Amino acid sequence: MAILTSKQVTKNFGGLTAVNSFDFDVPEGSIVSLIGPNGAGKTTFFNCITGFYGFDEGQIFFNNHLLNGRSPDRVARLGITRTYQNIRLFTNMSAIENILVGMEPQLKRGWIGAIIGSKAMREEEAHAVEEANRLLRFVGLAGQGDLLAKNLPYGDQRRLEIARALAGKPSLLLLDEPTAGMNPREAVEMVKFIRNLRDELEITILLIEHNMRVAMSISERLTVIDFGSKIAEGTPEEIQRNPRVIEAYLGRGAATGLATNDSDPKGL
């Protein structure tokens, strides 16, 4: 069953159609990749799902909830959280504070309780800190909770961002280029990590990926988008053989060359 369904979604920026009548399904429990050349509309589509952009036409359903017109915080509370292509942590907050902010959809106690120091509030905070520490350990950052996010190494920042997204207990996790800026060894680790996420936490993962090797190895299904429109959909094998995909990436005439050479199309 599809956890996320997009029906004929269109997003225009002035005269430019960034996403064009986009139909798309994400089956529950799967890892799905959205790939496409630069400027194809992948991140715009993410922004439409998370409510950052309102879109002009179509509908997006998540677990039978219509997402149209919902603000980002309400989308997060429904169970969709995300990471960003260029890491966007709260750089001057500590690692654990970042995760605590990510936990917002779980937290209920208001500000009056905080002023009078109610027991319920203190218990909730203590529980949240405990949970945040558990998440830190889960992403391999045990003991780094008090470091400022900006002082963490790059790879750790990526993992912290994922931990922050997980803190909201999402049922759908959107990862925008989780391996951007990583060397091949780190990328392989990240692939393992993402697969682990799905298997252990049983959440559905939708990711944007530029690194073809990563996208092919991690995804159960891929959707290729170009100029805002879907041009192909299928398993990694099907996508690799699809001439329209190769054309979109390398231009007309390159199709034959790439189809036989699947060794390292990294960086395409």
Place this chain on the structure above:
Amino acid sequence: MTMETETRFNWGEIVRLGLLAAVIALSLNLIGLVGTFAGRDIIGGMVSVGHVFLFGAALGCGYIAAQRFSGGGAGNTLLGGLVIGLLSSLPLVVLVLIAEPLNLRQFMPYVSPALLEMLTFGQGQALGSLILIVVASVLGLIGAGIPLLPSRVRQPLIWGLAAVFLIGLLAEVIILAWGNQGLGLAIRRFVFAARGLSILGASLVFLIVVGLSAWWNSRGEGIKARVNALPPERQRNLRWGGIGLGILLLLFLPMFLRTYLTEVIDNVGLFILMGLGLNIVVGFAGMLNLGYVAFFAIGAYTMALLTPSEYGVAGLSFWTALPFSVLAAVLMGLILVIPVLKMRGDYLAIVTLGFGEIIRILVLSDFLAPWIGGAQGILKIPNVSVAGMELVKPEHLYYVILAGCLLALFVSWRLRDARLGRQWRALREDEDVAEAMGINLVKTKLLAFAIGAAFAGMSGAIFASKLGSIFPHSFNLMVSINVLCLIIVGGIGSLPGVVVGALFLVGLPELLREFAEYRMLMYGALLIVMMVARPEGLWPSEVMKRELRAGSEEPLPAGFVVSSAER
């Protein structure tokens, strides 16, 4: 200029700093700062604040030079400081020589005989000029020498000098508050001269502070470590004990301070209350609000209208009207938030600026004059009264203001360490991401504005009752700017910083009559110096310290977050 030329010793740079010092010293003379403050002695009959302005540039530029050329060798550095001091005195010598022949006083009113007398140390033109040159040169040399000292010597020295300066500056005020009988009088006669500290008193203060500072330097870390090693239960007791002691001290403060000083503290308190409110909006949530005075005005006018004043409509008592004043300010805060929800940074600042002006012009307008008095203001606002007793004296009102400040401090402190404070910090860092993480922006911003407005409304209400009359011109833009300045100088987002900033920017100018004329100049200069030398503020918050200590790999104090959750 590259880093390399900065560290290498360079005579061109020395001359430039010398000329800079000369320009500063000369202009402080010509605008009258040196002359005006010549009467305020720090050490009676010897050193006045005027002298500090006169030679501060030489000292400061010498210090800067020595810091900049830290690799240049001690001999060169000291010589450089000497040259800077010498250069800084030259235009003053010229001033001394030409002032009378050219009758400069005609168009430079501050070049008075008294000033010339001060510049020449009362020794006549020739000898006096020589002394001036020598003193300036030596001070330049001393300024250059300070950074050369090892920090365990330098720090106590600077603290000692700062203490002498501050106590000398406030000598008049301290004498005013000092006991007048027996031992108190004897000590006072010993420590203070007719104006400023006595020489003995100054040496005593200097030695005590140097000693304390040196002792803290050698033992402070050990003591801190010992306190940190205590079980959390004991630590908490210690902290509460400290807070309790502080509050006890505050309760007895008016008895030491007497009426005049308590009046000053009352005014500081009203600004602390406003500062705490603006600190929530600007410091915690990162939204620049330049129209903050509007909430203060609404609090004041609501108080005036609800009590039996000239234009009063309800005839309530202060205590019944107070919640309504706060509520009115909060409502205004909520109304203001609606148009600015989508705005950030500069745009927000401009809109709030306009809002503040709208409120001021409204209360000033003829249109509303039949109800709120227009430019004539509202008179006959009744005093605060408790159990039938009217609180007229500043000593009594002090407790009302203190209660307000403590309440605001408590609320700010609790919220800062709670979920809402974290939401505000996230908002300040990255609004879009904060929203994507599930933070309701509307609610979070609304709360920041409402709580900030509530404190200002309370401050305004007390202000109206305290003065007994209010006028539109009390609510101009400068109040907003003052409050903003005091939280910046104190340290944005820092609660003790608000208190320190208010004491510094509101209390000090009230105590130093000479300031009145130069208040705005001092503000500007102080802000520039602060932003260059200590951008995190006098008493910075943990957050700002972390932010400005760029790239340091130091972890936070252990359990920074965990402990905040426990509290």
